[in-house]
Amino acid sequence: MKLGIIADDFTGASDIALTIAEAGMSVTQYIGIPDRDAVLGGDAGVVALKSRTAPVAEAVADSLAACDWLKAQGAEQIVLKVCSTFDSTADGNIGPVLEALAGRLGVGPVVVCPAFPENGRSVYQGHLFVNDRLLSESGMQDHPLTPMTDPDIRRVLATQTNLPVGHIPAQTVAKGAEAIVAAMPAGTSLMVSDAIQDTDLLEIGKAANGMPLLCGGSGIALGLPRNFGVTAVGPKMQGNKGAGVVLSGSCSKATRAQVARYRQVAPSREVSARELLEGGLRAEDVAAWVLGQETPPLVFSSADPDVVKETQRQFGTSRAAEAIEGFFAELAAVLSRQGIGRIVVAGGETSGAVVKGLGVSALEIGSRLAAGVPMVRPLNERLVLALKSGNFGGEAFFSEALRLMEDTTREEVA
Ligand SMILES: Nc1ncnc2c1ncn2[C@@H]1O[C@H](COP(=O)(O)OP(=O)(O)OP(=O)(O)O)[C@@H](O)[C@H]1O
Numbered sequence: 001m002k003l004g005i006i007a008d009d010f011t012g013a014s015d016i017a018l019t020i021a022e023a024g025m026s027v028t029q030y031i032g033i034p035d036r037d038a039v040l041g042g043d044a045g046v047v048a049l050k051s052r053t054a055p056v057a058e059a060v061a062d063s064l065a066a067c068d069w070l071k072a073q074g075a076e077q078i079v080l081k082v083c084s085t086f087d088s089t090a091d092g093n094i095g096p097v098l099e100a101l102a103g104r105l106g107v108g109p110v111v112v113c114p115a116f117p118e119n120g121r122s123v124y125q126g127h128l129f130v131n132d133r134l135l136s137e138s139g140m141q142d143h144p145l146t147p148m149t150d151p152d153i154r155r156v157l158a159t160q161t162n163l164p165v166g167h168i169p170a171q172t173v174a175k176g177a178e179a180i181v182a183a184m185p186a187g188t189s190l191m192v193s194d195a196i197q198d199t200d201l202l203e204i205g206k207a208a209n210g211m212p213l214l215c216g217g218s219g220i221a222l223g224l225p226r227n228f229g230v231t232a233v234g235p236k237m238q239g240n241k242g243a244g245v246v247l248s249g250s251c252s253k254a255t256r257a258q259v260a261r262y263r264q265v266a267p268s269r270e271v272s273a274r275e276l277l278e279g280g281l282r283a284e285d286v287a288a289w290v291l292g293q294e295t296p297p298l299v300f301s302s303a304d305p306d307v308v309k310e311t312q313r314q315f316g317t318s319r320a321a322e323a324i325e326g327f328f329a330e331l332a333a334v335l336s337r338q339g340i341g342r343i344v345v346a347g348g349e350t351s352g353a354v355v356k357g358l359g360v361s362a363l364e365i366g367s368r369l370a371a372g373v374p375m376v377r378p379l380n381e382r383l384v385l386a387l388k389s390g391n392f393g394g395e396a397f398f399s400e401a402l403r404l405m406e407d408t409t410r411e412e413v414a
Protein backbone atom coordinates (compact mmCIF):
# COMPACT_ATOMS: atom_id res chain seq x y z
CA MET A 1 0.00 0.00 0.00
CA LYS A 2 1.28 3.45 -0.90
CA LEU A 3 -1.52 5.78 0.13
CA GLY A 4 -3.60 5.34 3.29
CA ILE A 5 -6.84 7.21 3.85
CA ILE A 6 -8.81 7.58 7.05
CA ALA A 7 -12.33 8.73 6.15
CA ASP A 8 -14.68 10.08 8.81
CA ASP A 9 -17.78 8.68 7.09
CA PHE A 10 -18.79 6.09 4.53
CA THR A 11 -19.91 8.23 1.59
CA GLY A 12 -16.84 10.39 2.05
CA ALA A 13 -14.74 7.24 1.88
CA SER A 14 -16.18 6.18 -1.47
CA ASP A 15 -15.90 9.76 -2.73
CA ILE A 16 -12.12 9.86 -2.17
CA ALA A 17 -11.77 6.23 -3.28
CA LEU A 18 -13.27 7.25 -6.64
CA THR A 19 -10.83 10.16 -7.00
CA ILE A 20 -7.88 7.86 -6.36
CA ALA A 21 -9.24 5.09 -8.60
CA GLU A 22 -9.83 7.50 -11.47
CA ALA A 23 -6.25 8.68 -11.10
CA GLY A 24 -5.16 5.10 -11.75
CA MET A 25 -4.47 3.59 -8.34
CA SER A 26 -6.00 0.27 -7.29
CA VAL A 27 -8.04 1.01 -4.18
CA THR A 28 -10.20 -0.82 -1.65
CA GLN A 29 -12.62 0.77 0.79
CA TYR A 30 -12.61 -1.02 4.13
CA ILE A 31 -15.54 -0.72 6.51
CA GLY A 32 -13.62 -0.01 9.68
CA ILE A 33 -10.27 -1.67 10.25
CA PRO A 34 -10.44 -5.01 8.45
CA ASP A 35 -9.71 -8.48 9.79
CA ARG A 36 -6.53 -9.99 8.46
CA ASP A 37 -8.48 -12.21 6.03
CA ALA A 38 -10.18 -9.26 4.36
CA VAL A 39 -7.01 -7.37 3.37
CA LEU A 40 -6.90 -7.07 -0.40
CA GLY A 41 -3.65 -5.25 -1.09
CA GLY A 42 -3.52 -2.57 -3.79
CA ASP A 43 -2.00 0.89 -4.09
CA ALA A 44 -4.41 2.60 -1.72
CA GLY A 45 -6.61 1.63 1.21
CA VAL A 46 -9.47 3.74 2.51
CA VAL A 47 -10.59 2.93 6.04
CA ALA A 48 -14.15 4.18 6.42
CA LEU A 49 -14.92 5.18 9.99
CA LYS A 50 -18.16 6.54 11.36
CA SER A 51 -16.34 9.17 13.38
CA ARG A 52 -17.70 12.44 12.03
CA THR A 53 -20.23 12.85 14.80
CA ALA A 54 -18.43 10.70 17.38
CA PRO A 55 -17.22 12.15 20.70
CA VAL A 56 -13.64 13.46 20.52
CA ALA A 57 -11.98 10.63 22.47
CA GLU A 58 -13.64 7.95 20.35
CA ALA A 59 -12.82 9.68 17.06
CA VAL A 60 -9.18 10.11 18.13
CA ALA A 61 -8.85 6.46 19.22
CA ASP A 62 -10.47 5.09 16.05
CA SER A 63 -8.42 7.35 13.77
CA LEU A 64 -5.15 6.43 15.48
CA ALA A 65 -6.00 2.74 15.18
CA ALA A 66 -6.80 3.20 11.47
CA CYS A 67 -3.52 5.12 10.99
CA ASP A 68 -1.51 2.37 12.71
CA TRP A 69 -3.16 -0.27 10.54
CA LEU A 70 -2.55 1.67 7.31
CA LYS A 71 1.10 2.26 8.26
CA ALA A 72 1.46 -1.46 9.00
CA GLN A 73 0.25 -2.14 5.44
CA GLY A 74 3.08 0.08 4.15
CA ALA A 75 1.21 3.36 3.58
CA GLU A 76 3.77 6.13 3.00
CA GLN A 77 1.29 8.98 3.23
CA ILE A 78 -1.87 9.33 5.34
CA VAL A 79 -4.85 11.50 4.39
CA LEU A 80 -7.60 12.35 6.87
CA LYS A 81 -10.70 12.64 4.63
CA VAL A 82 -13.28 14.99 6.09
CA CYS A 83 -16.35 16.45 4.47
CA SER A 84 -15.99 19.04 1.71
CA THR A 85 -18.31 21.14 3.86
CA PHE A 86 -16.01 20.50 6.85
CA ASP A 87 -18.87 18.98 8.87
CA SER A 88 -18.08 18.99 12.54
CA THR A 89 -20.19 18.83 15.70
CA ALA A 90 -20.07 21.58 18.34
CA ASP A 91 -17.39 19.54 20.18
CA GLY A 92 -15.41 19.33 16.95
CA ASN A 93 -13.18 16.31 16.49
CA ILE A 94 -11.26 17.25 13.30
CA GLY A 95 -8.71 19.36 15.20
CA PRO A 96 -8.08 16.79 17.95
CA VAL A 97 -7.83 13.93 15.42
CA LEU A 98 -5.29 15.89 13.35
CA GLU A 99 -3.34 16.76 16.48
CA ALA A 100 -3.21 13.09 17.49
CA LEU A 101 -2.26 11.88 13.98
CA ALA A 102 0.43 14.56 13.65
CA GLY A 103 1.84 13.47 17.02
CA ARG A 104 1.78 9.79 16.02
CA LEU A 105 3.45 10.44 12.66
CA GLY A 106 5.84 13.09 14.00
CA VAL A 107 5.05 15.55 11.23
CA GLY A 108 5.60 19.26 10.57
CA PRO A 109 2.99 21.37 8.79
CA VAL A 110 -0.23 19.63 7.75
CA VAL A 111 -2.12 21.00 4.74
CA VAL A 112 -5.88 21.22 5.35
CA CYS A 113 -8.07 21.85 2.32
CA PRO A 114 -11.73 20.77 1.99
CA ALA A 115 -12.11 22.20 -1.55
CA PHE A 116 -13.92 20.07 -4.15
CA PRO A 117 -14.42 22.39 -7.12
CA GLU A 118 -16.28 19.86 -9.27
CA ASN A 119 -19.01 19.87 -6.62
CA GLY A 120 -18.87 23.62 -6.06
CA ARG A 121 -16.74 23.67 -2.88
CA SER A 122 -13.90 26.19 -2.94
CA VAL A 123 -11.72 27.78 -0.29
CA TYR A 124 -10.78 31.43 -0.66
CA GLN A 125 -9.23 33.67 2.01
CA GLY A 126 -9.61 30.73 4.37
CA HIS A 127 -13.39 30.75 3.89
CA LEU A 128 -15.32 27.79 2.51
CA PHE A 129 -17.87 28.40 -0.23
CA VAL A 130 -20.55 26.10 -1.65
CA ASN A 131 -21.05 27.42 -5.16
CA ASP A 132 -21.59 31.17 -4.72
CA ARG A 133 -22.61 31.00 -1.05
CA LEU A 134 -20.55 31.00 2.10
CA LEU A 135 -20.78 27.63 3.88
CA SER A 136 -22.90 29.20 6.62
CA GLU A 137 -25.51 30.32 4.08
CA SER A 138 -25.45 27.20 1.93
CA GLY A 139 -28.06 25.15 3.77
CA MET A 140 -25.35 23.51 5.91
CA GLN A 141 -26.33 25.80 8.78
CA ASP A 142 -29.47 23.59 9.10
CA HIS A 143 -27.74 20.18 9.06
CA PRO A 144 -29.44 17.84 11.60
CA LEU A 145 -26.18 16.68 13.23
CA THR A 146 -23.40 19.04 12.15
CA PRO A 147 -24.81 22.52 11.54
CA MET A 148 -22.03 24.68 10.07
CA THR A 149 -22.48 28.31 11.03
CA ASP A 150 -18.91 29.59 10.55
CA PRO A 151 -17.43 29.58 7.03
CA ASP A 152 -13.89 30.51 8.20
CA ILE A 153 -12.10 27.16 8.33
CA ARG A 154 -9.14 28.70 10.19
CA ARG A 155 -11.47 29.87 12.96
CA VAL A 156 -13.35 26.56 13.08
CA LEU A 157 -10.07 24.65 13.47
CA ALA A 158 -8.64 27.12 15.98
CA THR A 159 -11.55 26.39 18.35
CA GLN A 160 -10.78 22.67 18.11
CA THR A 161 -7.01 22.50 18.61
CA ASN A 162 -4.05 24.03 20.41
CA LEU A 163 -1.86 23.61 17.33
CA PRO A 164 -1.07 26.82 15.44
CA VAL A 165 -3.46 27.32 12.50
CA GLY A 166 -2.01 29.08 9.45
CA HIS A 167 -3.15 29.96 5.95
CA ILE A 168 -1.81 29.45 2.42
CA PRO A 169 -3.51 32.15 0.35
CA ALA A 170 -4.78 31.75 -3.22
CA GLN A 171 -1.99 34.02 -4.52
CA THR A 172 0.63 31.57 -3.23
CA VAL A 173 -1.26 28.52 -4.51
CA ALA A 174 -1.49 30.15 -7.96
CA LYS A 175 2.32 30.34 -8.07
CA GLY A 176 2.52 26.56 -7.86
CA ALA A 177 3.96 23.72 -5.80
CA GLU A 178 7.33 25.30 -5.04
CA ALA A 179 5.72 28.44 -3.65
CA ILE A 180 3.35 26.33 -1.56
CA VAL A 181 6.27 24.38 -0.07
CA ALA A 182 8.14 27.63 0.59
CA ALA A 183 5.11 29.00 2.48
CA MET A 184 5.15 26.15 5.01
CA PRO A 185 6.41 27.16 8.45
CA ALA A 186 8.73 24.94 10.49
CA GLY A 187 7.16 22.86 13.26
CA THR A 188 3.76 21.25 13.49
CA SER A 189 0.85 23.43 12.41
CA LEU A 190 -2.40 23.13 10.48
CA MET A 191 -2.15 25.12 7.25
CA VAL A 192 -5.55 25.87 5.71
CA SER A 193 -4.99 26.20 1.99
CA ASP A 194 -7.10 28.13 -0.45
CA ALA A 195 -8.08 26.20 -3.61
CA ILE A 196 -10.55 27.41 -6.19
CA GLN A 197 -10.06 25.01 -9.06
CA ASP A 198 -8.67 21.54 -9.74
CA THR A 199 -5.36 22.96 -10.96
CA ASP A 200 -4.87 24.45 -7.47
CA LEU A 201 -5.46 21.04 -5.91
CA LEU A 202 -3.02 19.42 -8.35
CA GLU A 203 -0.33 21.92 -7.26
CA ILE A 204 -1.16 21.30 -3.60
CA GLY A 205 -0.88 17.56 -4.32
CA LYS A 206 2.52 18.08 -5.94
CA ALA A 207 3.67 20.17 -2.99
CA ALA A 208 2.52 17.41 -0.66
CA ASN A 209 4.92 14.87 -2.19
CA GLY A 210 6.57 13.16 0.77
CA MET A 211 4.45 14.88 3.43
CA PRO A 212 3.30 12.20 5.87
CA LEU A 213 -0.13 13.71 6.67
CA LEU A 214 -2.77 15.76 4.85
CA CYS A 215 -6.40 16.60 5.51
CA GLY A 216 -9.20 17.51 3.14
CA GLY A 217 -12.15 16.57 1.03
CA SER A 218 -11.64 14.20 -1.89
CA GLY A 219 -10.06 17.04 -3.92
CA ILE A 220 -6.94 16.87 -1.75
CA ALA A 221 -6.20 13.47 -3.35
CA LEU A 222 -6.42 14.63 -6.98
CA GLY A 223 -2.68 15.11 -7.40
CA LEU A 224 -1.38 12.47 -4.99
CA PRO A 225 -1.32 9.32 -7.18
CA ARG A 226 1.08 11.06 -9.61
CA ASN A 227 3.62 11.45 -6.81
CA PHE A 228 3.77 7.66 -6.73
CA GLY A 229 4.28 7.41 -10.50
CA VAL A 230 0.74 6.16 -11.20
CA THR A 231 -1.07 7.12 -14.41
CA ALA A 232 -4.83 7.09 -14.99
CA VAL A 233 -6.63 3.96 -16.21
CA GLY A 234 -9.95 4.20 -14.38
CA PRO A 235 -12.01 1.58 -12.57
CA LYS A 236 -14.23 -1.07 -14.20
CA MET A 237 -17.21 -2.78 -12.64
CA GLN A 238 -20.27 -4.65 -13.86
CA GLY A 239 -23.68 -3.63 -12.62
CA ASN A 240 -26.62 -5.76 -11.51
CA LYS A 241 -29.95 -6.05 -13.29
CA GLY A 242 -31.78 -7.18 -10.14
CA ALA A 243 -34.42 -5.29 -8.20
CA GLY A 244 -33.46 -1.81 -7.00
CA VAL A 245 -34.35 0.53 -4.17
CA VAL A 246 -33.46 4.03 -2.95
CA LEU A 247 -32.99 4.53 0.81
CA SER A 248 -32.75 8.18 1.76
CA GLY A 249 -32.04 9.42 5.29
CA SER A 250 -30.30 12.58 4.19
CA CYS A 251 -32.14 15.83 4.88
CA SER A 252 -29.79 17.98 2.81
CA LYS A 253 -31.10 20.47 0.30
CA ALA A 254 -29.81 18.46 -2.67
CA THR A 255 -31.28 15.19 -1.40
CA ARG A 256 -34.65 16.76 -0.70
CA ALA A 257 -34.78 17.96 -4.31
CA GLN A 258 -33.78 14.47 -5.51
CA VAL A 259 -36.48 12.90 -3.33
CA ALA A 260 -39.12 15.29 -4.66
CA ARG A 261 -38.08 14.54 -8.24
CA TYR A 262 -37.93 10.75 -7.83
CA ARG A 263 -41.33 10.64 -6.11
CA GLN A 264 -42.83 11.88 -9.39
CA VAL A 265 -41.68 8.76 -11.23
CA ALA A 266 -41.53 5.98 -8.64
CA PRO A 267 -43.53 4.62 -5.70
CA SER A 268 -42.39 6.07 -2.39
CA ARG A 269 -42.83 5.36 1.32
CA GLU A 270 -41.98 7.96 3.96
CA VAL A 271 -40.86 6.79 7.40
CA SER A 272 -40.76 9.06 10.44
CA ALA A 273 -38.99 8.85 13.77
CA ARG A 274 -42.42 9.00 15.46
CA GLU A 275 -43.68 5.98 13.55
CA LEU A 276 -40.51 4.06 14.37
CA LEU A 277 -40.37 5.00 18.04
CA GLU A 278 -44.07 4.78 18.77
CA GLY A 279 -45.60 2.60 16.11
CA GLY A 280 -43.14 -0.26 15.76
CA LEU A 281 -42.93 -0.18 11.96
CA ARG A 282 -41.44 -3.49 10.81
CA ALA A 283 -38.58 -3.60 8.31
CA GLU A 284 -39.95 -6.92 6.97
CA ASP A 285 -43.21 -5.26 5.95
CA VAL A 286 -41.48 -2.38 4.18
CA ALA A 287 -39.14 -4.87 2.46
CA ALA A 288 -42.14 -6.84 1.16
CA TRP A 289 -43.63 -3.60 -0.18
CA VAL A 290 -40.29 -2.67 -1.84
CA LEU A 291 -39.96 -6.04 -3.57
CA GLY A 292 -43.55 -5.86 -4.79
CA GLN A 293 -42.93 -2.73 -6.91
CA GLU A 294 -42.11 -2.73 -10.60
CA THR A 295 -40.13 0.51 -10.55
CA PRO A 296 -37.38 0.67 -7.90
CA PRO A 297 -39.16 2.47 -5.05
CA LEU A 298 -37.97 5.09 -2.61
CA VAL A 299 -38.03 4.71 1.17
CA PHE A 300 -37.16 8.00 2.83
CA SER A 301 -37.07 9.93 6.09
CA SER A 302 -35.66 13.04 4.39
CA ALA A 303 -37.56 16.05 5.66
CA ASP A 304 -37.43 19.85 5.69
CA PRO A 305 -35.39 21.58 8.43
CA ASP A 306 -38.47 22.66 10.45
CA VAL A 307 -39.81 19.07 10.52
CA VAL A 308 -36.38 17.75 11.51
CA LYS A 309 -36.06 20.34 14.31
CA GLU A 310 -39.51 19.48 15.67
CA THR A 311 -38.71 15.75 15.59
CA GLN A 312 -35.43 16.38 17.42
CA ARG A 313 -37.22 18.53 20.01
CA GLN A 314 -39.79 15.81 20.66
CA PHE A 315 -37.59 12.72 20.64
CA GLY A 316 -34.01 13.99 21.04
CA THR A 317 -31.49 14.32 18.19
CA SER A 318 -29.60 11.08 18.80
CA ARG A 319 -32.70 9.05 19.62
CA ALA A 320 -34.41 10.12 16.38
CA ALA A 321 -31.25 9.53 14.31
CA GLU A 322 -30.63 6.12 15.90
CA ALA A 323 -34.22 5.01 15.27
CA ILE A 324 -34.04 6.04 11.62
CA GLU A 325 -30.55 4.67 11.00
CA GLY A 326 -31.45 1.42 12.78
CA PHE A 327 -34.49 1.04 10.58
CA PHE A 328 -32.54 1.58 7.34
CA ALA A 329 -29.87 -0.90 8.50
CA GLU A 330 -32.48 -3.56 9.19
CA LEU A 331 -34.35 -2.88 5.96
CA ALA A 332 -31.13 -3.23 3.93
CA ALA A 333 -30.33 -6.49 5.70
CA VAL A 334 -33.77 -7.96 4.93
CA LEU A 335 -33.64 -6.76 1.31
CA SER A 336 -30.20 -8.24 0.80
CA ARG A 337 -31.31 -11.61 2.20
CA GLN A 338 -34.15 -11.50 -0.32
CA GLY A 339 -31.78 -10.86 -3.24
CA ILE A 340 -32.02 -7.14 -3.99
CA GLY A 341 -29.58 -6.19 -6.79
CA ARG A 342 -29.09 -2.42 -6.47
CA ILE A 343 -29.32 -0.11 -3.45
CA VAL A 344 -28.87 3.64 -3.74
CA VAL A 345 -28.33 5.24 -0.32
CA ALA A 346 -28.48 8.99 0.34
CA GLY A 347 -26.58 10.38 3.33
CA GLY A 348 -23.29 9.57 5.01
CA GLU A 349 -24.67 8.43 8.37
CA THR A 350 -27.44 6.58 6.57
CA SER A 351 -24.87 4.86 4.34
CA GLY A 352 -22.89 3.88 7.42
CA ALA A 353 -26.00 2.30 8.89
CA VAL A 354 -26.89 0.47 5.66
CA VAL A 355 -23.39 -0.90 5.15
CA LYS A 356 -23.32 -2.12 8.77
CA GLY A 357 -26.76 -3.67 8.27
CA LEU A 358 -25.44 -5.51 5.21
CA GLY A 359 -22.49 -6.81 7.25
CA VAL A 360 -20.01 -5.59 4.64
CA SER A 361 -16.27 -5.63 5.44
CA ALA A 362 -14.84 -4.12 2.25
CA LEU A 363 -16.00 -2.49 -0.97
CA GLU A 364 -14.58 -2.63 -4.46
CA ILE A 365 -14.69 0.73 -6.21
CA GLY A 366 -16.36 0.92 -9.61
CA SER A 367 -17.29 3.53 -12.12
CA ARG A 368 -18.51 7.06 -11.50
CA LEU A 369 -22.27 7.56 -11.09
CA ALA A 370 -21.89 11.30 -10.40
CA ALA A 371 -19.06 13.53 -9.20
CA GLY A 372 -17.90 12.04 -5.89
CA VAL A 373 -20.17 8.97 -6.13
CA PRO A 374 -18.85 5.65 -7.50
CA MET A 375 -20.75 2.43 -7.91
CA VAL A 376 -19.38 0.06 -5.25
CA ARG A 377 -19.67 -3.65 -4.65
CA PRO A 378 -19.33 -5.44 -1.32
CA LEU A 379 -16.54 -7.99 -1.46
CA ASN A 380 -17.68 -11.36 -2.85
CA GLU A 381 -21.24 -10.15 -3.52
CA ARG A 382 -23.27 -9.44 -6.64
CA LEU A 383 -25.24 -6.61 -5.10
CA VAL A 384 -24.08 -3.11 -6.12
CA LEU A 385 -24.46 0.05 -4.06
CA ALA A 386 -24.27 3.80 -4.45
CA LEU A 387 -23.38 5.66 -1.25
CA LYS A 388 -24.30 9.25 -2.03
CA SER A 389 -23.18 12.13 0.11
CA GLY A 390 -26.11 14.26 1.14
CA ASN A 391 -25.30 17.22 -1.04
CA PHE A 392 -23.97 15.40 -4.11
CA GLY A 393 -25.67 14.57 -7.40
CA GLY A 394 -28.07 16.41 -9.69
CA GLU A 395 -31.84 16.39 -9.23
CA ALA A 396 -32.30 13.24 -11.33
CA PHE A 397 -29.52 11.37 -9.50
CA PHE A 398 -31.66 8.48 -8.23
CA SER A 399 -32.98 7.49 -11.67
CA GLU A 400 -29.62 8.01 -13.34
CA ALA A 401 -27.70 6.03 -10.74
CA LEU A 402 -30.16 3.12 -10.83
CA ARG A 403 -29.91 3.04 -14.63
CA LEU A 404 -26.10 3.07 -14.63
CA MET A 405 -25.99 0.44 -11.89
CA GLU A 406 -28.13 -1.87 -14.00
CA ASP A 407 -25.65 -1.87 -16.85
CA THR A 408 -23.77 -5.15 -16.98
CA THR A 409 -21.95 -4.45 -20.22
CA ARG A 410 -20.44 -1.00 -19.76
CA GLU A 411 -16.66 -0.80 -19.89
CA GLU A 412 -15.90 2.16 -17.71
CA VAL A 413 -13.45 4.89 -18.59
CA ALA A 414 -12.05 7.49 -16.24
N1 LIG B 1 -36.92 13.23 9.52
C1 LIG B 1 -35.83 13.23 10.29
N2 LIG B 1 -35.84 13.80 11.52
C2 LIG B 1 -34.73 13.79 12.28
N3 LIG B 1 -33.57 13.23 11.92
C3 LIG B 1 -33.50 12.65 10.72
C4 LIG B 1 -34.63 12.62 9.85
N4 LIG B 1 -34.30 11.98 8.73
C5 LIG B 1 -33.03 11.61 8.88
N5 LIG B 1 -32.55 12.01 10.06
C6 LIG B 1 -31.19 11.79 10.58
O1 LIG B 1 -30.38 12.84 10.06
C7 LIG B 1 -29.08 12.32 9.78
C8 LIG B 1 -28.78 12.63 8.33
O2 LIG B 1 -27.44 12.39 8.16
P1 LIG B 1 -26.83 11.71 6.87
O3 LIG B 1 -25.34 11.73 7.11
O4 LIG B 1 -27.43 10.40 6.56
O5 LIG B 1 -27.23 12.72 5.71
P2 LIG B 1 -26.40 14.01 5.25
O6 LIG B 1 -25.75 14.61 6.44
O7 LIG B 1 -27.29 14.81 4.41
O8 LIG B 1 -25.30 13.36 4.34
P3 LIG B 1 -23.72 13.63 4.32
O9 LIG B 1 -23.19 13.32 5.70
O10 LIG B 1 -23.26 12.65 3.32
O11 LIG B 1 -23.56 15.05 3.95
C9 LIG B 1 -29.12 10.83 10.05
O12 LIG B 1 -28.59 10.54 11.31
C10 LIG B 1 -30.60 10.52 10.00
O13 LIG B 1 -30.96 9.38 10.72
Ligand SMILES: O=C(O)[C@@H](O)C(=O)CO
Nearest residue numbers: 012015083084217348389
Ligand atom coordinates in the same frame (compact mmCIF):
# COMPACT_ATOMS: atom_id res chain seq x y z
O1 LIG C 1 -16.64 15.54 0.99
C1 LIG C 1 -17.84 15.40 0.85
O2 LIG C 1 -18.64 16.34 0.72
C2 LIG C 1 -18.38 14.00 0.93
O3 LIG C 1 -17.46 13.07 0.49
C3 LIG C 1 -18.76 13.70 2.31
O4 LIG C 1 -17.92 13.39 3.12
C4 LIG C 1 -20.18 13.85 2.71
O5 LIG C 1 -20.53 12.98 3.74
